[in-house]
Amino acid sequence: MFFIEELKEYDLILASRSPRRRQLLADCGLEFSLAGDYEVVEEYPRDLPVDEVAAFLSRLKSEAYPEPLGGKDILITADTVVIADGRILGKPAGRETALDMLRSLSGRSHSVITGVTLRNGSRSRTFDSRTKVFFKQLSDEEIDYYVDRYRPYDKAGAYGIQEWIGYVAIERIEGSFYNVMGLPVQKLLTELEVFIELKEK
Template structure:
């Protein structure tokens, strides 16, 4: 089986990829995440996913490796809400999302010797109305600071969500169905790894 590499330092993405049962290594990359002038949100997240995967492949120096890259953005009123720069920025983002439906776009890309292939997942998320007190309390936990849109649906921020239409795993940071599909297209379906877990070797 070909080595699988996750080009991300995100523990959330690593946990999701592990959920698929595959064996992988981690190779964080550092790329410029500045949107291009006039760039649409869907183009932006897919471009970053591709660039992360390509950068990871270059770092591995392996001809046989398959490298996954992913990027997630929260979009509200056509504006990309990235990671907040400070607590006041996080509070402003959450106030903007309060009581409204926004879009979470996640791109996932797989780079290998035969090229780089990507898929884009769009999910709608509805927030209930948030009081100033809970926004302030949430921001003081520090949880929003490294997350697009200033919230983590898998953490305390999940208390804000009143509805979701689409992929939960994509909102967390890595769409599992699409990731499995890319690996299958590359000749590495995830079920190939299910007989090679630590549990099966210990039996």
Template sequence: MNLNYPLILGSKSPRRKEILTKAGFEFSTEAKDTEESYPLDMPHTEVAAFLAEKKGQAFAEDEKYTDKIILTADTTVLIDNELLEKPQDEEEAFSMLSKLSGRAHQVVSGFCVLLNGKFEKYSDETLVYFNPIEEEMIWDYIRNHKPFDKAGAYGIQEGIGLTHIEKLEGSYFTVMGLPIHKVYQALAAYSKG
């Protein structure tokens, strides 16, 4: 897709970069550190889009991003209406993966498109079904893959994500961190046709 403005992916995530590249977009990557807090009374399904917009606001404050499309994103994992964020250590990662074992959970990926001070935010949700995971397998995954940069302590494209997810209701790429089908539709508004 040929866009009318340069595209910047505002993320350090190698997974989001890979998805956007495979979808055929030309872009550069820049990330700004953003404090990832949200109102405690916010519905958990809205947190990902809220944080994606917050990440976009970090770019809006800088004039050098005028006439550039900024794409930011965030992913959250929910089970029993509990938000599973990025684990702080091995014990927290083990606790999260134990909760997900043999159960279904929601993954919500939100993204924000920013151009010249105008924000548009979107989100997409996928239901993920995990087969039961043995304790030894969980510890092995944590030690080998160190999933401390991933909401819910796992990546769908590696380790137990590959071997223990039984089925999805929704988009694989939403679980990976970027609902590319919705991103494509959103960016089409800025294409040369």
């Protein structure tokens, strides 16, 4: 059986407030429900290597899910981080932080890592996807225009690749475009297929 059809036998639960992740999962043709809001303290050990943070936080979100999961449930949690100069750029606290972040990315490359955890009542599987993004040199006017018009305060690194800045600033990427949006859908589908193949006989 084609695994997309086989997935219809499972209850996919997306635990994410991100409208972009919801859109990407829906665009894959998958049927899923949304988890209700629940609290997660997104903290990680300070000695954890920065390239392992996204996977760690995706597991943390999965483990914090308050509802019991059965064998036919698959909970999907994810976290995306932007890394520049060995440090994580989170969601900006306000306009000045967003401006500073974009200035630090201008004319340089940075990494975007999304960690994803799949879990049901008996097992879990965590993976990540990594993309390198190359920005052209941006003028202060371009940065001001983007921040003031698009207000990217809910986005790691203070930008969305699918928005205006993606058209004018990004020279090239190495890796998954959709990973930069917040969900590496091609790898997710591959991992979902592996996950259901590992089901208990």
